[in-house]
Structure formats: C-alpha cells, structure tokens
Amino acid sequence: MVRTRFCDVFGVAYPIVQGGMQWVGRAELTSAVANAGGLGFLTALTQPTPEDLAKEIARCREMTDRPFGVNLTILPSINPPPYAEYRDVIVESGVPVVETAGFNPAEHLPAFRAGGVKVLHKCTSVRHAVKAQELGVDGISIDGFECAGHPGEDDIPGLVLIPAAAEKITIPMIASGGFGDARGLVAALALGADGINMGTRFLATAEAPVHDNVKRQLVANTERDTELIFRPLRNTARVASNSVSREVVGILDRGGKFEDVRDLVAGARGRKVFEEGDLDLGIWSAGMVQGIITDVPTVAELIERIVTEARELIAGRLAGVLR
Numbered sequence: 198m199v200r201t202r203f204c205d206v207f208g209v210a211y212p213i214v215q216g217g218m219q220w221v222g223r224a225e226l227t228s229a230v231a232n233a234g235g236l237g238f239l240t241a242l243t244q245p246t247p248e249d250l251a252k253e254i255a256r257c258r259e260m261t262d263r264p265f266g267v268n269l270t271i272l273p274s275i276n277p278p279p280y281a282e283y284r285d286v287i288v289e290s291g292v293p294v295v296e297t298a299g300f301n302p303a304e305h306l307p308a309f310r311a312g313g314v315k316v317l318h319k320c321t322s323v324r325h326a327v328k329a330q331e332l333g334v335d336g337i338s339i340d341g342f343e344c345a346g347h348p349g350e351d352d353i354p355g356l357v358l359i360p361a362a363a364e365k366i367t368i369p370m371i372a373s374g375g376f377g378d379a380r381g382l383v384a385a386l387a388l389g390a391d392g393i394n395m396g397t398r399f400l401a402t403a404e405a406p407v408h409d410n411v412k413r414q415l416v417a418n419t420e421r422d423t424e425l426i427f428r429p430l431r432n433t434a435r436v437a438s439n440s441v442s443r444e445v446v447g448i449l450d451r452g453g454k455f456e457d458v459r460d461l462v463a464g465a466r467g468r469k470v471f472e473e474g475d476l477d478l479g480i481w482s483a484g485m486v487q488g489i490i491t492d493v494p495t496v497a498e499l500i501e502r503i504v505t506e507a508r509e510l511i512a513g514r515l516a517g518v519l520r
C-alpha cells in the first residue's frame with residue numbers, strides 16, 4: 198500500500214488524482230479512476246448546462262460505487278457560464294468533493310461547506326495556496342510550470358514550487374504538473390506533498406474519451422512538444438505543439454491582439470481534435486510529461502503500476518542508499 202493522509206481525508210485508496218480536463222473529464226474516465234482506487238473528477242463545464250452535469254454525475258454513479266468529484270474551473274470570461282448553478286448541482290447531487298481551479302473560490306465555499314462537499318483547490322503559486330488554506334479549503338493541489346493548461350505567470354517548476362508550498366501548507370497537499378509514473382509519485386512525497394495529480398498521463402489511457410490519434414501523438418511527442426500560448430496576454434496556457442498553437446504564438450509575439458487569434462483558439466475547434474482525431478484542427482492541452490509517456494494502458498493498469506513501482510522504489514533503490 199502507498200497511503201497518505203490525503204487518502205484518509207478524501208476517502209480514496211491511493212493518493213493519485215485525475216484533475217479536471219475540458220472535453221475529457223467525462224464519466225468513462227472518472228469512473229475508471231474511481232474504480233482503480235484514485236480520485237477522479239468530472240469536468241463541470243464540459244457539460245453544456247447544469248442539468249447536463251446532473252445527468253453526467255448520475256451516469257458516473259452507475260459506473261462506480263466509489264467516491265468521485267467534479268472540477269469547477271472559474272475563469273474570467275466576457276459571457277461567464279452560470280457558475281452558481283453548476284455549483285448548486287454539485288452540492289445537490291451529493292458528490293463528496295469538488296476541485297476548484299482558475300480563480301479564488303471564496304464566493305462558492307459557504308455553499309460547498311453547507312452541503313458537506315470537501316474542496317480541493319488547485320493553484321499555481323505558494324501565495325494562492327496559502328490564501329486558499331486561510332479560506333478554509335480541505336486540500337491544495339499545487340500545479341507547477343510543467344503542467345498542461347494554465348501554469349500561471351511565475352514559471353516556478355515543481356522541484357521548487359512543491360517544497361516551497363510544503364513549508365506553508367498544513368492541510369493535505371498534492372503535487373501537480375509533470376507527473377506520470379512512480380518516480381514522480383515518490384519524488385512528490387519526498388518534496389513534501391501527500392500525493393499527485395495528473396492530467397496528460399490520464400489523457401493517454403484506454404478509457405480517456407478522445408480519439409486514438411491524440412493518444413498516439415502523446416506517446417510520440419517528447420518533453421519539448423508543448424507551446425505556451427497567450428504569454429503576452431498574461432493568461433498563459435501550455436498546449437500541445439501543432440501548426441495552430443505555433444501560429445498563435447507567432448501572431449501574439451508580433452504584437453497581435455486576442456481578436457487576431459480568437460478563431461484559431463476557439464474551444465469548439467479543440468473539442469473537434471479530441472472527437473475527430475485531426476491533430477491540427479485546433480488547440481489541445483498537453484504537458485511536458487509527454488516526454489515520459491510511452492504507452493496507452495488502462496487506468497487500472499496505470500494506477501496499479503504507479504503504486505507497485507513506487508513501493509519497490511522506496512523499499513529498494515531509496516532504502517539501498519542508506520548505508
């Protein structure tokens with residue numbers, strides 16, 4: 198067993214989390230993670246309406262009797278989705294945990310607390326982690342510069358970010374960004390975290406509801422095959438390198454405005470990449486961890502492998518240096 202206080206607080210067998218993933222965090226993947234003893238999150242905004250989220254939660258319940266959660270990503274937007282309605286569905290559906298991300302979750306915490314929903318807040322800096330801890334969340338997911346999606350603007354990789362956060366965080370904390378195997382889990386524990394969160398690695402599993410071309414590309418790609426888009430707009434996102442992401446970087450580097458790339462980065466185009474498997478149709482998130490992804494296992498195989506190899510690594514290689 199590899200067990201930490203994270204498992205006790207969040208009611209799972211292993212300290213391994215599947216973070217929210219737009220268009221990917223659906224019942225197929227999340228239930229597979231739950232059934233394998235990890236903590237999976239459905240992605241609220243993948244569902245077009247709060248009513249659809251309620252149906253997806255019900256569908257996931259039919260596929261597992263283990264606990265799972267819902268990710269609520271709060272991002273600045275001209276036409277924001279009805280966050281409060283999605284939140285209320287999460288509370289009313291009785292899921293035990295929510296992963297909040299993107300913005301300070303303060304506004305939503307009273308409702309989660311009243312409904313008995315534990316909050317795992319994902320953030321990319323020590324100061325935001327400290328703030329969330331002060332607000333009373335139940336756990337922190339600290340997301341380093343390596344990560345897919347939004348790494349923030351500080352560019353602090355996990356090797357420094359995780360121990361720096363561990364100095365200040367007293368509640369359970371998991372490390373995120375760049376994790377994909379047992380070596381990462383053991384390193385995270387050594388750096389002061391209570392477990393790991395993974396996105397890209399779970400995208401390359403049999404149950405991830407995306408086209409096989411995407412999974413094959415994750416295996417083929419190296420750690421160098423990502424782009425940081427929206428840097429000049431201070432809303433950086435790490436995505437897979439392709440003709441579209443490279444064009445977006447070029448336009449913005451030459452002084453272009455968001456309007457100049459709006460069509461290229463449209464969410465509908467990224468969704469099509471996952472559905473149709475044409476890898477150059479739009480923007481899709483992937484992290485540097487692509488460099489250590491060499492296969493497409495089932496979720497159960499992946500989690501079992503990480504746990505088994507972590508135990509061997511700790512009891513073997515690490516114990517072996519104590520002489």
Ligand SMILES: Cc1cc2nc3c(=O)[nH]c(=O)nc-3n(C[C@H](O)[C@H](O)[C@H](O)COP(=O)(O)O)c2cc1C
Pocket residue numbers: 215216217218219221240268270297298299319340343344345346347373374375376394395396397398400481482483484485486
């Ligand atoms: C395809 C994809 C979509 C993602 N969408 C979201 C999202 O909607 N909300 C969110 O909080 N994080 C999102 N993430 C980030 C993951 O939850 C996780 O924090 C990140 O992938 C960790 O880094 P890693 O990919 O190196 O494991 C996404 C990641 C991927 C790969």
